[in-house]
Amino acid sequence: MKNNYFSEKYWKDPTIANKILREIFLLSKKIKKSINIMEVCGTHTMAIAASGIRDILPNNVNLISGPGCPVCVTSAGDIDRIISLSDISGDKLIITTFGDMLKVPGSGRKSLSEAKVNGADVRVVYSPMDAVKIARDNPSKEVVFVGVGFETTAPLIALTVMESVNININNFSVTPLFKLVPPALRFLLDSKIAKIDAFLLPGHVSAVIGYEPYDFLVKEYNMPGTIAGFEPLDILRGVELLLRQIESGRPGLDVEYSRAVKKEGNKVALSVMKKVYGTYDAQWRAIGPIKNSGYTLSGTYEKYDAFKKFAIKERKVEEPAGCLCGKVLLGLVKPNACHHFAKGCTPQTPIGPCMVSSEGACAAWYKYGLKR
Ligand code: SF4
Incomplete structure (x- = not known):
């Protein structure tokens, strides 16, 4: 389902946003009823807010944010498990993480940042391979990388674990807290928790997994979906395609982001993940476990699971008081x-x-x- 909108000429045409917006307004008038479009990608959430798209859409077209921010969907219990690594830190263990996990509060509002102030060795890295280098340079210490993310982050960390095996680094491990998008979409539809009329699907995740994993949306739920990129025009065009599906009464799966997303996805990334991970019922914030919605290290790679290595069990804790x-x-x-x-x-x-x-x-x- 390719479209030919994204030629060089298209990007340079300053009137194109107006053209798309006019179509959106015409379609919304025909549809009449209120439409909720859920974006299930944190990058979309940011791009929508930054560009002000929410404010220029017709009143009956609502963009609602879904569970697309990897840090946010990590359960409070799992955040506590990560922070508890700092209890065995000191001079024995180094915690490495991307910067966005530093300030995330656990149930007691303690964070990795606070643990660092209290003496834990917590270091921000820009790539998981940096964590492996730290492990190689500190053979007497254990080095843990905080692995949190969706199908976009998981392949890079799988490669890092494979590389650790290749170069025989055994003092490195990962907190395997990777989430998968399609099972979360199924959960949202089965639970009927929110009124959702269409999904604006994530571009980056889809570039990895392809678009076949979304087939169930139409086949089983008659749910319109469009995989969109992250430029404002991508998002507007994604909204237009969704409204077109709704107006015609023919839900489908449109791929607006065809310049990056192929039907079969990224075969190399998929094969690496298949080697290193197995699926499990991951815990999602405020939701609980969703069947087969997470990747964890499996088989010969299981020994790189930091939670298993340091016997840190699953926890159930309350959300921060008053936090919605x-x-x-x-x-x-x-x-x-x-x-x-x-x-x-x-x-x-x-x-x-x-x-x-x-x-x-x-x-x-x-x-x-x-x-x-
Ligand atoms: S306390 Fe409120 S504003 Fe802060 S993260 Fe929670 S929901 Fe958002």
Whole structure:
């Protein structure tokens, strides 16, 4: 289902956004009823907020954010397990992480950042391979990389674990907390928690997994879907394609981001993940376990699972008091419905993960929404 919109000429035409918007308004008039389009990608959430697209759409077309921010969907219990690694840190263990996990508060509002202030050896890295280098340079210490993310991050970390095996690094391990998008979509539709009329599907994840894993949306749920890129025009065009499906009464799967997404996905990334991971019922924030919705290290790679290596068991803990992050992730409330929003909870003083992550809905609303 390719479209030919994205030629060089298309990108340079300043009137194209107006043309798409006009189509969107015409379609929304024909549809009449209120339409909820859920974006299930944190990068979309940020791009929508930054470009102000939400504000220029017709009143009956709502963009609602879904569980697409990897840091935000990591359960409070799993955040606590990561932070608890700092209890065995000191001079024995080095925790390495991408920067967006540093300030995420656990149930006691302690974070990796706070653990670092209290003496734990917590280091920000820009690639998991940097963590392997730290392990190689510190053979007397254990080095853990905080592995959190979707199908986009998981292949790189799988490659890193394979490389650790190849170069015989045994003092390196990963917290395998990878989430998968299609099972989350199925959960949302089965649970009927939120009113969803269409999905704006993630471009980057789809570039890895291809578009066959979304076939069930139409076949089993008659649910319109469009895989879209991250430029404002990509998103507008994605909305237009979804409205067109709804107006025609013919739900389908459109691939607006055909310049990056192929039907079969990225075969190399998929084969690496197949070698290193197995699926498990991952815990999602405010949702709980979703069947086969996560990747964990399996087979010969299981010994690189930091939670197993250090016997850190699963935990069930309460969400931070008054934080509506779970409801925000399910598209049930907008961030400014939370009474902490922009008062007690800001990017500098986050109460929940949705305000910490660069892809969190609360952070997006705080950064861009308050201006309007
Ligand atoms: S504003 Fe803060 S406390 Fe409120 S839902 Fe968002 S992250 Fe949670």
